[in-house]
Amino acid sequence: MNSTEHAAARSPGRCIKLTVAYDGTNYQGWQRQATGPTIQSALEAAINCIAQDDVHVSGSGRTDSGVHAWGQVASFHTKSKMPADVFRKALNATLPHDIVVRHACDVPITFRPINDAISKRYRYVLQPGRINDPFSLKHAWFVKRILDVPSMQAAAQALIGEHDFATFQSTGSPRQSTVRTMLDATVTVHDADERAKIFIEVEATGFLYNMVRIIAGTLVDIGQGRRTADSMAEIIASCDRSQAGMTAPAHGLYLLQVHYPPHH
Amino acid sequence: MNSTEHAAARSPGRCIKLTVAYDGTNYQGWQRQATGPTIQSALEAAINCIAQDDVHVSGSGRTDSGVHAWGQVASFHTKSKMPADVFRKALNATLPHDIVVRHACDVPITFRPINDAISKRYRYVLQPGRINDPFSLKHAWFVKRILDVPSMQAAAQALIGEHDFATFQSTGSPRQSTVRTMLDATVTVHDADERAKIFIEVEATGFLYNMVRIIAGTLVDIGQGRRTADSMAEIIASCDRSQAGMTAPAHGLYLLQVHYPPHH
Structure with missing residues (x-):
């Protein structure tokens, strides 16, 4: 096959957008790795099994090993004629049970999950208390001391708006700009179950590496x-990683939603 | 060692009562088995490791393979002088992370978790919806159709009071009497998270084998x-297992609380 034939064989056909939930416990994050299972490879394997194709799946961004998602967005190009919702059902029948495609639809062929996203929303789940909860071991950060939620909620307000968030970026991961706009930041208590959990939710136009986990630690x-x-306003203004708290562990973090303009 | 010495060596000493939470996913139920891990064997191994003893742990009742507990009650006799709360901490440092001792205290040496219980409370967790939730695979029964919760709640009221519950007993498990008193029965919606769950909670003076799971199926x-x-009143009155619904799967069931008279 010459390069023209190869390009024709790989002509995009159509683009399907997926909304994916996953329990990240048993995966080495989103991104395909030489060693160990990842969400991206599991999706590609399932799609290629169904469509007898060799597709590449793009995500709205990487999630680290152990991080969960309720609404990761991914897309792929295929020549398959299968209706998107039938594809969704076939994927859910093929994928491991800890990865679930919640929604599938056709989008313009130019759709790029990472570039077209206008904002993302993350949740960080804390479980305060004296004694471990056997049901949340890999799904919340267990914090021994009682937490003053009103103080946390007041501090979170300082994050809202356009700021240079360099304070909340892991060292050794420089981006061209560390300015982002935080659209929402809340700290709320959820106690439907035996053990109350605290949800930190942040929504921004973009996030720096480990930003949510460093905000959670702070x-x-x-x-x-x-x-x-x-102190939160000063911590932000310092643009100094050492002024912030620890990077909270990966297993408390959930990518909740990725937002796109209405035409997507 | 003659039998008198043996009895002396095994003299009861004191009795410690434990309140235990566990994720039953990776266990073959409560009761010690020749093959495979159980909650009882894990507790006995941990206690014997700490107290250098050969104790037997009694529970308030068996839970089946895959069934969870928030408040199983167990007890054991030991000659150890370790304060009960120190024992609890040592146990939590020794046990696998999916078993947690929430509370430990000294009780009269005559305490028997199974005989002294005056009532037990169970929860059965349902998750209705169109699409599986990767975070509840082993912790709720996924039910595809939407559920009419007010009808379920109305039906649950018929369970309250003293009844012959023979309808809700797995066949081949006859008890001397199948009369029990249901103290409470509720069906409520809990939607703190992305996906609403339905809790069926029942509290009774005692339960027949698989009673909660058959009630949940009905x-x-x-x-x-x-x-x-x-129809619930007629189903109860029939005393005929075939009139009830299916036995709901084990992984939706939680032993929440075991109640004892105040002096325990």
């Missing part, structure tokens, strides 16, 4: 009284 | 409109 410091709620 | 039939809410 808010826990505030909740435990090691920093005041007022 | 209430799901009612929620799906295959039976009316009014």
